[in-house]
Amino acid sequence: MKKEERAKKLSRRSFVKLAGGATLAGTALGIAGFPGLAQAANSAEDGLNKSNAVLVDIPKCIGCESCTVACKVSNELAFNQQEQAKTAKERAEEPGKGLVSGTWTSINLYEPVIKGETVRRFVKNQCFHCHQPACASACFAKALYKTPEGPVVYNQYLCVGCRYCMMACPFDIIRYEWEQAIPGISKCQMCVEKVEAGETPSCVSACPKGALKYGKRADLLREAKERIAAKENGVSYIGDVFGEKEAGGTSWLYITDVPFEDMRFRTDVTTKPLPSYTENYMKMTPIIGVSWAAILSGIYIFTHSKNSKKKSTESDQ
Amino acid sequence: MQEEKTRGKWGFRFTPVRLVMLAISVAAILVILVRLTVGLSMTNMNDQWPWGLWIYFDVLLGVALAGGGYSTAFIVSILKVDRYESIARSAMLTSLLGYLMVVLGLIVDVGQWFNAWRPFISWGHHSVLFEVFLCVALYTMIQLLEFGEIATEKIFKKYHKYFVASMPVLLIIGVTLPTLHQSSLGELFYIMQGKLDPLWLSPVIPICFLLTSFAVGPAMIALETRLAGRALSHKPDIPVIRSLIRISGGVLSVYFVIKMVDLVVRDQIGNMFAGTFASNMFLLEIGAGVLIPIILAFSKAAATNAGQIWFGCMTVGGLVLSRFNMMTGLGGYMNASGASYFPAWTEITVSVGLVCIACLLYLFIAENFSIVGAHGHGVEHKRKHKVDVPLQDTTTIQA
Numbered sequence: 196m197k198k199e200e201r202a203k204k205l206s207r208r209s210f211v212k213l214a215g216g217a218t219l220a221g222t223a224l225g226i227a228g229f230p231g232l233a234q235a236a237n238s239a240e241d242g243l244n245k246s247n248a249v250l251v252d253i254p255k256c257i258g259c260e261s262c263t264v265a266c267k268v269s270n271e272l273a274f275n276q277q278e279q280a281k282t283a284k285e286r287a288e289e290p291g292k293g294l295v296s297g298t299w300t301s302i303n304l305y306e307p308v309i310k311g312e313t314v315r316r317f318v319k320n321q322c323f324h325c326h327q328p329a330c331a332s333a334c335f336a337k338a339l340y341k342t343p344e345g346p347v348v349y350n351q352y353l354c355v356g357c358r359y360c361m362m363a364c365p366f367d368i369i370r371y372e373w374e375q376a377i378p379g380i381s382k383c384q385m386c387v388e389k390v391e392a393g394e395t396p397s398c399v400s401a402c403p404k405g406a407l408k409y410g411k412r413a414d415l416l417r418e419a420k421e422r423i424a425a426k427e428n429g430v431s432y433i434g435d436v437f438g439e440k441e442a443g444g445t446s447w448l449y450i451t452d453v454p455f456e457d458m459r460f461r462t463d464v465t466t467k468p469l470p471s472y473t474e475n476y477m478k479m480t481p482i483i484g485v486s487w488a489a490i491l492s493g494i495y496i497f498t499h500s501k502n503s504k505k506k507s508t509e510s511d512q
Numbered sequence: 513m514q515e516e517k518t519r520g521k522w523g524f525r526f527t528p529v530r531l532v533m534l535a536i537s538v539a540a541i542l543v544i545l546v547r548l549t550v551g552l553s554m555t556n557m558n559d560q561w562p563w564g565l566w567i568y569f570d571v572l573l574g575v576a577l578a579g580g581g582y583s584t585a586f587i588v589s590i591l592k593v594d595r596y597e598s599i600a601r602s603a604m605l606t607s608l609l610g611y612l613m614v615v616l617g618l619i620v621d622v623g624q625w626f627n628a629w630r631p632f633i634s635w636g637h638h639s640v641l642f643e644v645f646l647c648v649a650l651y652t653m654i655q656l657l658e659f660g661e662i663a664t665e666k667i668f669k670k671y672h673k674y675f676v677a678s679m680p681v682l683l684i685i686g687v688t689l690p691t692l693h694q695s696s697l698g699e700l701f702y703i704m705q706g707k708l709d710p711l712w713l714s715p716v717i718p719i720c721f722l723l724t725s726f727a728v729g730p731a732m733i734a735l736e737t738r739l740a741g742r743a744l745s746h747k748p749d750i751p752v753i754r755s756l757i758r759i760s761g762g763v764l765s766v767y768f769v770i771k772m773v774d775l776v777v778r779d780q781i782g783n784m785f786a787g788t789f790a791s792n793m794f795l796l797e798i799g800a801g802v803l804i805p806i807i808l809a810f811s812k813a814a815a816t817n818a819g820q821i822w823f824g825c826m827t828v829g830g831l832v833l834s835r836f837n838m839m840t841g842l843g844g845y846m847n848a849s850g851a852s853y854f855p856a857w858t859e860i861t862v863s864v865g866l867v868c869i870a871c872l873l874y875l876f877i878a879e880n881f882s883i884v885g886a887h888g889h890g891v892e893h894k895r896k897h898k899v900d901v902p903l904q905d906t907t908t909i910q911a
Contacts, residue, residue, distance in 0.1 A: 290560050290851035329703055335642035336631045353634050356623020359641050361562035363703045370559045376551040378623040465705045473640050473703050476718070480643055480692060488688040491590055495684060498592035
């Protein structure tokens with residue numbers, strides 16, 4: 196049912212695109228752009244709550260790494276000996292936080308000092324699956340897209356390899372297959388086939404301690420706030436749910452008892468959806484382009500008619 | 513009959529400098545071929561620095577420095593300021609070659625280069641890059657057609673009249689498209705919220721990119737006429753370039769005011785003097801690359817040969833810095849994670865090689881077609897300046 200709906204929406208979009216293609220490129224941009232963007236804006240809030248999400252309860256994680264192994268196995272990603280040799284603490288200190296091409300998720304160990312005491316916290320790191328993803332907005336070939344179910348999915352078939360998505364990603368999650376002759380990007384797909392079939396992502400199924408929970412985003416957000424308020428198992432959580440508002444809301448939510456900034460979370464990230472920074476510009480472009488061309492034509496006709504008159508009088512003399 | 517023959521003559525002079533450029537070009541082409549087969553592992557780009565020298569140098573700079581094409585097309589052909597006609601063709605040729613190198617540079621940089629046509633079919637119309645892609649691709653084609661008007665003076669002459677007839681349309685589209693993508697190149701960075709240093713991250717980035725690309729046009733012409741002039745024994749037209757430099761100075765003044773107002777509005781003006789690497793680079797960009805050129809443009813120096821060369825160097829240098837500073841502005845964020853980037857020799861070879869290829873093509877075309885100092889569209893072109901050595905052939909037949 197859902198798939199059919201999506202297919203319908205897609206075919207409608209491509210029809211609009213085809214119709215637009217017949218006219219000027221600039222005008223076509225307008226036709227194809229407006230309904231799509233308006234639709235996105237209306238359904239943003241609604242879709243955010245309906246989509247699926249994962250809640251990560253950081254204090255519950257024991258760092259067993261069952262999730263990272265499950266991810267490799269279920270997504271058929273090769274085990275890399277060099278990566279295997281690293282400890283969770285080493286990964287936490289790396290520039291890329293343990294994520295490399297072919298490794299979609301990592302468990303990192305942070306040891307911040309809280310009230311004079313060193314505490315150990317394991318953090319699972321992967322794509323946040325933003326509700327309005329900067330990467331998908333930045334992609335000029337539609338190789339990245341957000342599914343209504345939650346995952347942000349990559350399609351290498353359409354990818355040009357410009358890496359603008361990596362530059363745009365607010366969480367610096369996307370990795371590139373630098374070592375491949377024909378490289379693509381590498382990032383968590385949130386087990387899109389499973390999610391679409393109503394199943395749970397592999398990492399969540401593999402977690403033995405209930406540190407990961409999969410469900411509807413609205414339910415998980417409510418539960419996260421309940422856990423924070425209830426101080427479950429004597430854990431004093433910090434008031435915020437990371438991912439509730441960050442980058443306009445994400446499909447991965449985190450709660451913790453240790454400040455997020457001590458575990459390299461990007462707490463200064465904007466709460467405005469990133470596509471909104473550039474989408475108005477893109478809406479304006481066709482209009483500006485067409486009007487500018489019209490102005491130029493006007494000037495051209497004016498200057499050239501005046502000139503030809505001058506020339507003809509000169510030749511008369 | 514006789515005239516046909518001489519006109520059809522082709523020639524290219526090999527000087528030591530040109531041989532060096534040829535060697536670098538060949539090396540670059542070899543590196544490019546290896547890169548296209550084995551991937552990007554031969555570069556120093558990494559997950560924290562996904563964009564490297566090729567984007568900042570070949571693409572950002574290439575497109576901006578080629579801006580001389582559309583700014584002169586606007587002034588000469590649309591505003592119809594006839595006295596600039598003598599430089600119109602060489603500005604256009606530089607622009608065309610610049611864009612061809614940008615396109616080549618992009619193909620080398622993207623991972624799945626064989627997919628480069630994909631966005632024509634799969635429209636990511638929400639992406640600023642989509643607009644840049646469409647405009648750059650279309651503009652390069654438009655410029656090739658514009659060059660067709662010059663080329664058909666020598667080869668495939670029977671098509672010449674069609675090119676002449678289509679010039680008005682080509683010119684108008686050819687000014688519209690660069691206006692759009694020059695600004696969009698700046699807007700590309702606006703989605704990198706919180707990554708780009710606040711000194712540069714501003715809603716007016718597109719306007720800044722547009723104005724600087726327009727202003728650098730005359731500066732490039734001032735330099736290029738000297739360089740090409742030396743190689744082609746052609747004297748630069750100092751009064752013509754002077755008045756172009758004034759236009760450029762005016763545009764730079766507007767740019768400077770916008771930049772300052774923007775900093776005040778966003779409450780960043782104090783950060784200019786923060787003493788950090790980024791703020792110092794910013795001061796250098798504005799001071800040496802904007803203020804000094806403005807002063808030069810409106811002083812008596814602009815009427816002298818040396819003054820024009822200085823203006824050219826400072827303005828082009830300022831633009832290089834302003835585009836490079838996108839890297840500086842992002843670098844602080846990227847390096848904070850512990851990553852670093854310095855281009856590999858392969859990257860440098862390709863970037864330098866692309867410039868050499870463009871220069872060699874410019875010289876070849878300038879020596880074989882009517883470019884430098886040529887007047888007017890098509891049929892009749894009188895040569896204003898006495899041109900000797902390499903252009904002898906063409907001048908004699910025209911005389």
